[in-house]
Amino acid sequence: MATHPTHEYDVIVIGAGGAGLRAAIESAAQGARTALICKSLLGKAHTVMAEGGAAAALGNVWPEDNWKVHFRDTMRGGKLINNWRMVELFAKEAPDRILELEEWGAVFDRTKDGLISQRDFGGHRYARLAHVGDRTGLEIIRTLQYKLIYLGVDVFMEYTITRLLTDAGRIAGAFGYRRDTGEYQVFKTKAAVLATGGFGKTWKYTSMSWESTGDGIALALEAGADLIDMEMVQFHPTGMVWPPGARGILVTEGVRGDGGVLRNKDGARFMFAHVPEFFRAETADSEAEADRWHEDKKNRRPPELLPRDEVTRAIYAEVKAGRGSPHGGVFLDIASRRSAEYIQKRLPSMYHQFMELAGVDITKDPMEVYPTCHYSMGGIRVDAETEAATVPGLFAAGEIAGGLHGANRLGGNSMTDIVVFGRRAGAGAAQYAKGLASIPSPSGDAIQDAAREMDAPFAATGGESPFTLQAELQEAMQEHVGIYRDAAGLRAGLAKIEALKARAARVKVDGPREYNPGWHATRDLVSMLAVAEAVTRSAIERTETRGGHSRTDFPKTDAQLGKVNLVTRRREGALAIERVPIPPMPAELMQLLEEKG
């Protein structure tokens, strides 16, 4: 048997976006020997693309704000199927985690009093997002990166993990390859934190980066872990539409938070016609009231700042009704509402992005936007306190974990999620590793099998290019498992996924092992197919419309389905979906939900 370079740690963290960095920082701080393994270079993960801000009830702009209001907003935004204990911890710990970033060097925009400024975003009752212009994610990842590098954490950049190794059902290690040489690597470890981020690359039009192929989903399923609410995928209302190569790139919600409005081709602010009953009492019903809200929160919120799922459905409906823009989107207009100077100060990246990629000056002209696949609410099922998955020794945090956001995530809650639960996962993993009575050891057979799996595409004959299959999968998911879904479409999508799985087993690559993207793509394809199947099967099972999951054949919410999460797991080679009741919420939290607002 071939021996591969082998590394030994107490804790390995897979993924180096905000959640992975924060987990590794915490794990190291608790004395665990920690490795951080990432597919890209350090500091390049998808977190850099987060724009608008990090939500925390600091109360700097609106002293009335507190964790209870943040709890309520997040639960209602998630259409009440969130893991309420996670939401409680999240809302309570958010301010400390943001202030901690500042302690570590982050430079957020300031209020006149010198405190962290906070901006308005959809679904948040008060201006709550700590931000740095529209490049908040970059500030957060860079701060965490420059905290981590002094802590003695070993960083393995451009390494891809392809399999988790277990010993009697417990995590014992991980297998993968390094991109530069193509050489296989084995990590022996007591605990592993998955922080691999989302899986939007499974769709054709997405705001997500190259890495977002859902590797953590495939790794967790294979290790036997549970997933939760995989059908809940967020299509962000505003992605770029034109030019074709830029389609799907994010246009921050901050544009609407800072006063931008959505208009159809007739110039109408159509969102007023799309306010659902659930949010009617808290939403403005005239343009005058909506405009006053930006200055005075005693007014009700503009409908443009409804939670993302609502705005996405409205844009879809406008375009479908023939009231769209020339390239098939709608108009997002801030030029007519705010000064050029204000726009450039508050939204510098957006200004730059439209100028460079589309030749549009957003201080003069409206943007064209359409929903783009943006976020995965579903993911690995975790314990609220420790982020432990259902496999001993496995932990998950950030976008790859499920539960916090329920059926729909509010803008700004992701940046806070990664630091709150990244820290908890790092602590959970370090404590678990410390408490182990015996050290698990991965089997040689499993390592050999993992190597064989990665060797296969070089030996295949007559197979297809992995890039072709990836593109077909993205088309199929866009067509059948997009913003709106129905039973027939989902079945058709599933049939295509099954056919692609069969073809993927014969996929072929040539060339050397050194930095060979074709070879890497074969592995990404395995992850994307696992994601596609889990999302589609779960979507078939949820016969209602709720949050990010919209069904044309079941256009209403179903009260019974509002009491369950859908759990996906692999048993004997096949995915099984189970309805698992949501535990009853304590009375004091229930009361927070009922407060008027």
Next chain:
Amino acid sequence: MKSGQQVTLRVWRGDRRGGGFKEYTVPQTEGMVVLDALRAAQATQAPDMGIRWNCKAGKCGSCSAEVNGHPVLTCMTRLAELHEEGPVTVAPLKTFPVIKDLVTDVSWNYEKAKEIPPFAPRPKDPDGKRRMYQEDVDRVQEFRKCIECFLCQNVCHVIRDHPENKPAFAGPRFFVHLAALEMHPWDTADRVDLIKQDAGIGFCNITKCCTEVCPENIRITDNAIIPLKERVVDRHYDPVLWLWRKVTGRAT
């Protein structure tokens, strides 16, 4: 170039042992950027072509390369805006060792980062809060826009043509990082000697090549490097302070 046409790329293919340019022709779509064209060639003709990219939105700084001789982010460079006639030439960054094709070994930058003493904030205000004012952090925020694409490091002639300077020089990226730390209103660490000695700021003769290529338009030379040079001069070359140190034997 118009939509519906083809675009021909001349891409450097090779590894540490050497290589050369190969041509690929792909259909050109409207608004296409260089990275789109490279990926089209990769998907249809050269699956093993090494390209490093990630966000494709100008925010991660992974896809830096030299396009027709200009160091740029390939994801933000539209084909329609290239002025040169003929095929589009894409080569790896020259200052860093090639791993394969367009992918270079930029680990030197990550090693340099670790040599810089970290942020060290002063204590909180008496009421337990921390305050700083927007006008005091505007400059620091300019530096913190850096996406670590390393294009400034790539064009800096101190190391581009003289790899032997690398151990004694931090490069523009880390002068920007040092300036962000030094000008942070709460920071208490003293990095002035490091800026002079280990970071080698004296090597820089302010030709502004770094500023010209910065995709974030950070005024590296004017706003970061020159103020750092001034701090070094104030400490080490001010005759009054020099005399004070000589007489008292104390540091300043």
